[in-house]
Structures are given as structure tokens and as C-alpha cells.
Amino acid sequence: MxxxxxxxxxxxxxxxxxxxxxxxxxxxxxxxxxxxxxxxxxxxxxxxxxxxxxxxxxxxxxxxxxxxxxxxxxxxxxxxxxxxxxxxxxxxxxxxxxxxxxxxxxxxxxxxxxxxxxxQAETTNLLIPTGAHERAVMDHWVHKSSLLGDDPISGMRETAGNAVPGLTLPIFATMIDQVAWSKILVGLLFHRAKLRPLMFLRMKSLGSDNLATEKRMVGVIRKSRAAMHVHFDELERELLSSVGDWIVGDQFTLADVGMMVIIERLAEVDWLGEFLTNRPQSTAYWQSLQARASYQEGIADHRHPAVVDGLAKVVRLKKENPRFYEALVGSA
Ligand SMILES: N[C@@H](CCC(=O)N[C@@H](CS)C(=O)NCC(=O)O)C(=O)O
Missing domain, CATH: 3.40.30.10 (Glutaredoxin)
Incomplete structure (x- = not known):
């Protein structure tokens, strides 16, 4: 006692x-x-x-x-x-x-x-257009690609950035499989936004093989997927009306920086194919984005081993676990 x-x-x-x-x-x-x-x-x-x-x-x-x-x-x-x-x-x-x-x-x-x-760049107007209309278009896409607020899942209709976490849940689950309970509990004790560690604890207790049994998570995945399709429809229209290869015509801007990482994240979690299907503008845009030296330096050179392993498991589960597959790519 x-x-x-x-x-x-x-x-x-x-x-x-x-x-x-x-x-x-x-x-x-x-x-x-x-x-x-x-x-x-x-x-x-x-x-x-x-x-x-x-x-x-x-x-x-x-x-x-x-x-x-x-x-x-x-x-x-x-x-x-x-x-x-x-x-x-x-x-x-x-x-x-x-x-x-x-x-x-x-x-x-x-x-x-x-x-x-x-x-602060030495060359003025690098990544930021000078024209008012062009600037407004850029600002719109910088906002659209932002991840806003403490609850990243709400707001998925407003920004593509907030539609990303829901689509990242499957790889979060496979990655968290590998993390010790004690480390995850630190989040519960000290995280400001408790929703985030609680979500990881729930995924840890389920195990990625059983992610599809959690109705709320499947609901979030489906809503995020539907919201992301709407964002891609808008991207497709914007690119079609653009006079150049980029969102704001010929100038590569912060809008493209923001959308590069959104599109890349979908590729990273094995989800991009669905969003590029029947969207030729976005498909060509993604090719152009990957050809930038900044893609290599800012993204490709930073592949984390935990992500490589997590993705391999997502791909395997999609093949071997019909419920997991249905939860991810079944009808919305
Ligand atoms: N609105 C913030 C979002 C930042 C954010 O949520 N970052 C995530 C990684 S992408 C993070 O640090 N998460 C840590 C945690 O919640 O424990 C920004 O744009 O910088």
C-alpha cells in the first residue's frame, strides 16, 4: 500500500x-x-x-x-x-x-x-507574380494547399491540405504499428491538441490490419477522398484555363509549391492514380512538377525509411485484406 x-x-x-x-x-x-x-x-x-x-x-x-x-x-x-x-x-x-x-x-x-x-529572395518576384489577378490566383492556391487548424480533418472541403490527413490515415496506421506504446503515450500526456495523439493511440490499439473495422476512420477516409476529388476538379479547370504549364500561366509560383506537396503526398501513400484518372491537365502538371530540381531537393532526397516500410505494408494490405481495400478504395 x-x-x-x-x-x-x-x-x-x-x-x-x-x-x-x-x-x-x-x-x-x-x-x-x-x-x-x-x-x-x-x-x-x-x-x-x-x-x-x-x-x-x-x-x-x-x-x-x-x-x-x-x-x-x-x-x-x-x-x-x-x-x-x-x-x-x-x-x-x-x-x-x-x-x-x-x-x-x-x-x-x-x-x-x-x-x-x-x-526575402534576392531576385524580386521570384515565386510571387506581380499582376493583381495573378497574385489573387496564387493566393487562392496557397490557401487551398494549406493545412489549417488543430483538427486537420475538419476543413477538408475548404482546403486540399486538410483533405490530406484523412487520406494519410492508412500509412499513419502502418507506421504507428512499428512505434512503441510508451512513445505514443507521451502525446497523450503533453500534446496540446489531444485529438491527434488519441487518433494514433486508437490506430495502435486496432493495428493497421484492422483499420477498416473502425467506422469513424473509414468515414473520414471516404469524406477526405470525396473532398479531394472536388479539389482536383478545380485544379483541372484552373490548369486548363492557364496559359502556361503552371497554375499562374508561365510563372512557377508558391501556388505550385503548395500543390506539388499535396500531389506528391497522394503518390507517397499510393493514392494518386485515382485522382489523376481522366484528368489530363493534372497528369501533365504532375510530370512537370517532378522535373523541378526543387522536387528532388525538397522531397525525393528526404525519403524516410519508416515511410518506405509503411507504404510497402499499405500496398500489401490492399492486396491481401479485402476489407482494408474496400475501406480505402471502395464506393464512397
Ligand atoms: N498549419 C501548420 C500545420 C503544421 C502541422 O500540423 N504539422 C504537422 C506535420 S505536417 C505536425 O507537426 N504534427 C505534429 C503533431 O501534431 O504531433 C503549418 O502549415 O505549418
Missing amino acids: CIALFAVVVLVGWYLWEKKQRITHSMPGGLRADLTIDHTQEWELYHNDFSLCSKKTRVCMAELGIRYRAHHIDLIETGSYQNLSAWYLRANPAGILPLLVHNGHPIFESHEQILYAAS
Whole structure:
């Protein structure tokens, strides 16, 4: 009895102490010139190989030719909640990636980071068109490709970025199969947005083989899939009316940076074929995107082994587990 009580006191003490080290709160997007983070280089980027928004900022930096010091931070999908470690939370109390730092000042939210970085480029108007109409089109697609809010699943109709997490659930499940329970529980204790670790815990307890038995997850996958088709219809129309290869005519802009990572994520999780079928403009666009040097530098050079293994399992489950297949690609 005494030992049990002592253990409880120690555990609660540990938790309260740890919680004090890990202050979390949301951070509005944009530059915070009033904050300074330890740095050794003009540009530094805290990112994760697999993270959608990190890819966006990496591609943007590659397009701009801006060199930066990279800090790879694990997310639970790639092995641990390094994004919730006390030292990372001191830099970004929101506990999310990416975090861009310029001369020591943090810039929060990837859609703000790309705008900020482009505004600092030595060549003016690189990635940002000058005409008002062109700028409006670009802004629309930068928004469309953004992942907004703490609950990434709501808002899937508004942005293609928010339709991505639902379609990433299958690979999240196969990746989380490989992660120890104790590591996932860290999220429950310290994550600001509890919905996210709760979703991973549920997937861990089910196991990816049984993902299709969870009606709510299947519902999210189907809604995300339907929403993504609507976003692709709009993309197809936009590309058809464009006078060049890119969303804003002949100029490669931040709109293309944003959509590159959305389309690539669908390829990465073995879902792209369905979205390119009968969409010739989007198919050609995807070919052009992959030919960019920034695609290689910002995306292809960052293939994480956990993603490679996770994808192999998704592909196998689709073949071998009819329920899994139905949950993913069955009628909506
Ligand atoms: N709106 C944010 C979204 C950032 C975000 O949700 N990042 C994910 C990876 S793509 C993350 O850090 N997740 C960590 C977690 O929730 O534990 C942005 O655009 O930067």
C-alpha cells in the first residue's frame, strides 16, 4: 500500500515537473521579430522528412536557392514525439513542424513561411507574380494547399491540405504499428491538441490490419477522398484555363509549391492514380512538377525509411485484406 502510494506520488511529481518544462500553446502564423531562438546561421529550418508542411517549406527554399541549417525533428509517425520535447517547445510552443528561423526570429505556419522566404529572395518576384489577378490566383492556391487548424480533418472541403490527413490515415496506421506504446503515450500526456495523439493511440490499439473495422476512420477516409476529388476538379479547370504549364500561366509560383506537396503526398501513400484518372491537365502538371530540381531537393532526397516500410505494408494490405481495400478504395 505504502509503496503504491509512493509510486503514485513520484509519478504525479514527475508529470507535473515535466509539464512545467513543456509549455504548449498555439502560435499565430507569421514572423515574430520580438522572439529570438538560438541559431548559428541566417536561415535554420526545423522539419521532418515525412511532414507535408515541412516538404512545402523545403521545396520553397530550394526554389529560392536559400541555404539553411536543417534540424530534423521526429514526429510520432517517424518514431517519437521529439516535437514535444522541452527544448523544441521552447522554440515552438505549438509543438508542430516546420519552424523556419531567420536571423534567429521564428516564422510560424508553413504557408506564412513560404511567403516570408519569397519576400526575402534576392531576385524580386521570384515565386510571387506581380499582376493583381495573378497574385489573387496564387493566393487562392496557397490557401487551398494549406493545412489549417488543430483538427486537420475538419476543413477538408475548404482546403486540399486538410483533405490530406484523412487520406494519410492508412500509412499513419502502418507506421504507428512499428512505434512503441510508451512513445505514443507521451502525446497523450503533453500534446496540446489531444485529438491527434488519441487518433494514433486508437490506430495502435486496432493495428493497421484492422483499420477498416473502425467506422469513424473509414468515414473520414471516404469524406477526405470525396473532398479531394472536388479539389482536383478545380485544379483541372484552373490548369486548363492557364496559359502556361503552371497554375499562374508561365510563372512557377508558391501556388505550385503548395500543390506539388499535396500531389506528391497522394503518390507517397499510393493514392494518386485515382485522382489523376481522366484528368489530363493534372497528369501533365504532375510530370512537370517532378522535373523541378526543387522536387528532388525538397522531397525525393528526404525519403524516410519508416515511410518506405509503411507504404510497402499499405500496398500489401490492399492486396491481401479485402476489407482494408474496400475501406480505402471502395464506393464512397
Ligand atoms: N498549419 C501548420 C500545420 C503544421 C502541422 O500540423 N504539422 C504537422 C506535420 S505536417 C505536425 O507537426 N504534427 C505534429 C503533431 O501534431 O504531433 C503549418 O502549415 O505549418
